[in-house]
Amino acid sequence: MPATQISYGFIPGQLVLLVAIAVGAGLFLRDALSLYRLMRVGGPAHRTDRPLERTRGWILNVLGQGRLLTRPYPGIMHALIFWGFVVITFSTVEQLGRGLWADFRLPVIGGSAPFLFAVDAFQLFVLVGVAMAFYRRIRVRPWYLNLTGDAILILSLISTLMVTAFLTEGFGIAAFPESGSQWQVFGTALANALAPLGFDVNRAGHVVSWWAHILTVLGFLAYLPHSKHLHIVTAPFNAWLRNLAPKGQLPYINVEEALEQEKPVGVSEIPHLSWKDILDTYTCTECGRCTSECPASITDKPLSPKDLILDLRRHVLAHGPALRFGQANGDADGAAGSGERAQRMVGDVITDDVLWDCTTCRACVDACPVFIDHVSKIVQMRRHLVMEESRIGKDLQTLFENLDATGNPWRLPRARRADWASAVGVPTLEEAPGADVLYWVGCFGAYDDRAKKVAGAFARLLQRAGVRFAILGPAETCTGDPARRAGNEYLYQTLAQQNVETLNAAKEAGIKTIVTACPHCFNTISDEYPQLGGSFRVMHHTQLLDALVREGRLRPEAAREEAIAYHDPCYLGRYHSTYDEPRHVLASVPGVELREIHPCREKAMCCGAGGAHAFMEEKRGRRINHVRLEQAMAVGPQRIATACPYCMMMFEDATSTKGVAEQLPVQDVAELLEASVR
Ligand code: SF4
Ligand code: SF4
Incomplete structure (x- = not known):
């Protein structure tokens, strides 16, 4: 019997529920609408082309949790919670419906045996997922994951939701056995345990846990727009609206035209971001995968791609309302109020050091389970520093002058x-x-x-x-x-x-x-x-x-009895998915034993030279090329191979600084092949 079938004083239960729904859903809609309007402060981004490809990727990565499952523990943990939420959402809708109309049933699935069984099972899966999340955050504590109050609150709310759902079921079946089904396996087991408490206690327990469950659902809903769990709502959109342009293509802007028309050529204020950039900031789950793979973060530099996105989010949320007001009142450039001027987005919120630390290796973008694009934001903010502020170091100044001359x-x-x-x-x-x-x-x-x-x-x-x-x-x-x-x-x-x-x-x-x-x-x-x-x-x-080599036009014959570690250049591997060809060429040389560096292929760490860093002094943290060399040396090769002149330079610099240049030569794949071809 739904708990709304009884009156509370002179107020009918349905009315109490209706008011609770109106408050919870109303708060959610108000804040979600405000976030949507704020998103529209951003500039254009065209993200509705190739709908079939978008939908295929969406099915794989949202429904299938593809990207998340690339890391087994957090992947399984998240998948249990996500899939559980999908199933339980249907059951919550049914519960709310039955709270208002006692005989309400969801069409097709409502009350069916598979549905009842699935809800029961997935409630348990969610609890397992939440337990794994607590364990990971509190005991394992990966360095890239913060233990925030928000995360603990959300995990506690999810646990409360599942526990109250089970209690509602257990007390309900114990008090009204005819309302249960044998397919509610865990609910029935709980009811058997609760039955000795008697009808009155079970009935009261059912009413209390039902309300606790429903109010937690509605409270969770109202809290969502203020929490990192907003990604529950935004991630499916963000995944469908992801960037399908070639990975190595930065956003184009007609610079001459923009300069002539005195339009911004880089990003330095919220309206210079695209609406998709703003949606990206809403969607960050704070999982830290990007930071865990970022060579700058790994080598103790100020840049953390996760913090970059979160800092942008805080800035957007803090100054967005003023911007919207400015736009509504015809503030042509959309500049933020005194707050944003007091704290510049580029320079204060996102410091110059953070922007210059990026090697554009793209490890963050590929690691992000919700398809956030860090690199394009970083480069567009660099455009502001370079073309609008001339805030660059001597090394870059020299590089630009030389290229120009x-x-x-x-x-x-x-x-x-x-x-x-x-x-x-x-x-x-x-x-x-x-x-x-x-x-x-x-x-x-x-x-x-x-x-x-x-x-x-x-x-x-x-x-x-x-x-x-x-x-x-x-x-x-x-x-x-x-x-x-x-x-x-x-x-x-x-x-x-x-x-x-x-x-x-x-x-x-x-x-x-x-x-x-x-x-x-x-x-x-x-x-x-x-x-x-x-x-x-x-x-x-x-x-x-x-x-x-495959066509037989080059025949490697001279043997090289050596263990060779191949380093994947970012702009060949991550940007162009070219992992096998260089390995095939090396493996075609008789006697070569290929050793994989950890990490390698899609997860390979950058050598530190991309994003113009080949021409910049590395001033902060440990040297990226030294860390990568240590990773290579850990697999005990006699030679390092690569397929990029930038990587070659960085490895040779590292081997000579560490005094191992003689023992550990670095060569290009072409050189090794040539030495073998007769
Ligand atoms: S592109 Fe590479 S260096 Fe830049 S933020 Fe991403 S992971 Fe870090
Ligand atoms: S940007 Fe992506 S990978 Fe980085 S913390 Fe946010 S959701 Fe995780």
Whole structure:
């Protein structure tokens, strides 16, 4: 018998319930609407394309909990709670309905045996999940997880919900056996234990626990918009609205036009964020997965991607209402009130150090179970620092000046770009107009002494395989990757436009494929040049070498009896899912024993050079490349292999600083293959 079938004094139970629902749901709707309006303060983001792909990913990652389950303990813990909540939501609706209308039943499933059994079972699963969560937060205490009052309150509320649900069931069946079903396995067992208490006690227990359950549900609902558990509502939307652009593509802005029209070119205030950025901040579950994989956080730097999102959330929530008021009153630039001016979003809330610590490795984005994009926010705030404030260090200033002056990071003469090639006999496109492969050498391959050896090895392999290829020589200029990731979008677009024109001309001249040994060039040309009108077929050199070995055009024969640890470059692995090809090439060398560094592949830690860090001094915390080298050394290799000139530089720096350069040489995959090919 629902507890609303009795009156409380002269007030009917249904009326009490109706008032409770109105208050709980009303508070929730009021605050949810306010958050929605605040979200709309943000700028545009187009996230409704490719609905089928979005829905497929949604089913996998929201219903299936795919991303969460990549970590077994917290994944299972969360899945138990999530799936439990899905099932129990139906039962709660039925309980509320029956509270208002005694014979209410959910259509189709209401009162059915499978439904009653599922509700009972999932209530237990949720309790197991909550117990696991308490244990993890209180006993295990991972360094990236904070024990907050909010988390404890929410876990306590969920426990209360489940316990009161069981008690309602147990007391109810004990008092009114005809209301129970044998499918309510745990409720019936509890009822058997409670039966000796007698009808009056069980009836009273049922009424009290029913109200306790319902009021906890409604209290939970009212509290949700103020809690990290708001993600229960926002995460399904955030997952469907996730960014489907190529992983390596940063948001495009027409810089010249924006500057002419005096519009912001970076993000420094709440209205410069997109509505999706704001939704991201609402959705953070505070799980800390991003921070646990962030090389900056691991090496004790100020940057924690979790804190970055939470700091943005606090800022948005604190100053949002004033902004909405400003907009409603025609405040054209949407600037926050005195509060935001007093505390700048970029500089105070998110400090410059935090922004500059990011290597753009993307480990955070891939780790986030609710598809929050940290990197684009960081780079857009860097754009503000660079293009609007000129708040940059000497090293970046020099980098930008050099790129602007000579199209390479070291201000070396353009005319010397092809010097390395003459010794190897590599023609430029002008000299070999029939070439169908363009080898994009990149600044490292063209100028850096160590990377030039890799360029030579790769070129000789192409010659041996009979590939008709050429280089651009002095017509090549930096892709602009370091400028773009460092926030100098203007300089990036200047360099990139020039390259897009050159590459489009090469395409017209018969070039079908561009190949490069630099994952950063690979990413920029393949993922970012389409924004500027340049769409090309681009391969990383490990992909081409793997194909040539498979086709038998390159035959590794000389044995190398060595244990080799391969380091996954971020812009090849995480950004382009290229994990197997470099390993295939290494494994094709007779005698090579591949050792996997922990972590590797999708979880590989950055070497520390991305995001323009190859050209910046690492001033805070431990050295990222030293930590990565220690991870590599832990698996006892005789050699380290990689497939990126940035990674090569960072590893060689680390091995020489640690005095192990002789014992532990670092080589590119192409060099190792060349040494074996007869
Ligand atoms: S991209 Fe890498 S360095 Fe930057 S915040 Fe994410 S994990 Fe940290
Ligand atoms: S941003 Fe994502 S991964 Fe990081 S704490 Fe929030 S939900 Fe977890």
